Amino acid sequence: MIVALASAHPYDTIDADLPLLVDALSQHGVETVIRYWDDPQARWDDVAVTLVRSCWNYIERREAFLAWAERIPHLQNTADILRWNTDKTYLRDLADAGIDVVPTHWDVRTTEELPAALEWVVKPSVSAGSADTARWAMPDDAVAHSRALQDAGRTAMVQPYIASVDAQGETAMIYIEGRFSHAIVKGPRLTQDSAAGTEPTRAESVVATTPEPAHHDAAERVLGICRDRGLDPLYARIDLVEDASGRQLLLELELTEPSLFLPHAGGAADRLADAVLRRVAG
Structure with missing residues (x-):
């Protein structure tokens, strides 16, 4: 099983949650890949689920981001959530x-x-x-x-x-x-x-x-x-x-793409990894 973590350059290098989540998923035997949502060459149909994480540049291209979300199978959080939540109205x-x-x-x-x-x-x-x-x-x-x-x-x-x-x-x-x-x-x-x-x-x-x-x-x-x-x-x-x-x-x-502050809570990354696997199984 492969799980994709959607990010953007250069935020994947400063997202403190990513390494802990990658490690927690690997403990469950799950392979992870970090891909950029705005990379036209990135594949998304070869993974069990895609998690929206540090896509922090979407604010410049919200409609493009939402169009991307609509195309991605098994996206978490889902595209309807992202459309509602990406505008603070x-x-x-x-x-x-x-x-x-x-x-x-x-x-x-x-x-x-x-x-x-x-x-x-x-x-x-x-x-x-x-x-x-x-x-x-x-x-x-x-x-x-x-x-x-x-x-x-x-x-x-x-x-x-x-x-x-x-x-x-x-x-x-x-x-x-x-x-x-x-x-x-x-x-x-x-x-x-x-x-x-x-x-x-x-x-x-x-x-x-x-x-x-x-x-x-x-x-x-x-x-x-x-x-x-x-x-x-x-x-x-x-x-x-x-x-x-x-x-x-x-x-x-x-x-949409919140820091979840996983390094500040023991077991939090494992809880998230468990939840991801439940979504895949469900």
Whole structure:
């Protein structure tokens, strides 16, 4: 049996999850190959399953990426999940379904349209990591960033900066086949009034954590909405932040190409490998 791990150059060399997953699958007697989703010479019909992993350059060619996904047999996560999840307008769907989402204003063009806040985060709705994302203290700067994204033909998101991130970070809840696997805390990535970078990765501090019941409750409500929509992701990462009242807010639901932080949780790579084999057998 062969399992393909879909990546992109040069991200396959910095994806810390890949070596652990390759090793875990090899322990089950499974051969793995790492192939680039945008390599026209790559074959995908000779493998039992293809896992979407570090395809972090798709943000520049989303429609091409989705067209590729539609062509790939036995893809995880599936093409319908990727189409919904690669544009952060999915947050509207989740908010409409009753999920507590970080308040988001779309395509802001004037300071009067900004949400009430001391600082704002501005980013495009199609992005990976912190690409083209910045944190602003001045309303004019936030609006200018939002307008620039729109003028480039992109959907702009403007959110209040959640102050707890500086002290507590973001809690990322990782699930495999709908079951909790492990959690980490990511330290703050955005510095105030820093120019938006174009790369989809930025240095971040990461530590393993034991989540509180409130984290589990929030994450499982999000996954419940996915099930209601007929989505059955092999893997999911739910990024949560805490508001001033102590409520857990959804920052992002990562179903496309999330770092799963496998090096920070003993046995996590084995759990994912087991889940892959169950999908193949099923």
